[in-house]
Amino acid sequence: MDEHTRTELEAAAFRRLVGHLRERTDVQNIDLMDLAGFCRNCLSKWYLAAAEERGVEMDYEQARETIYGMPYEEWKARYQTPRQD
Template sequence: MEKQQIIEAAVFRRLLTHLDNHKEVQNIDLMILADFCRNCLAKWMVAEAQANGVELDYEQAREHVYGMPYEEWKAQYQQRATPEQMAAFEAKQAEKSTN
């Protein structure tokens, strides 16, 4: 079990590095394609920290996921969602609510 946790932690760090290397991939793109985004990862981190008795707030988790304060990342890299992205996101949300 310990080796599995080591591997999973390494994979998570690799995922964060991959996302960091692909800042052009916007959160809305991730939400449309995979139904999660960088903010979701931060929320999951907070939930798991709490479940394990570790204090971690959402902003701390987002800074870990984004590699910098979220507002800084947002100002530098986040682009305004296009009408096409919003339509695809809304369609995805509608699809989820009917399943």
């Protein structure tokens, strides 16, 4: 497989993952961290790091909005539930 095709496939898989996480607002970040070792915030940080590596100007809140599909504070107010201990 050539590099361009690989990149396109990886990008499509990433978009599908982000879309899935946007739909599954019932899944809390803490649950993702406990089970998978990463969460939406991790994806935001990885997205930001990739942008910075390529010289794309972006801040953490912009990266979060890309992953969450809305400003983080709005997502948190709508969907984040208190932690169950």
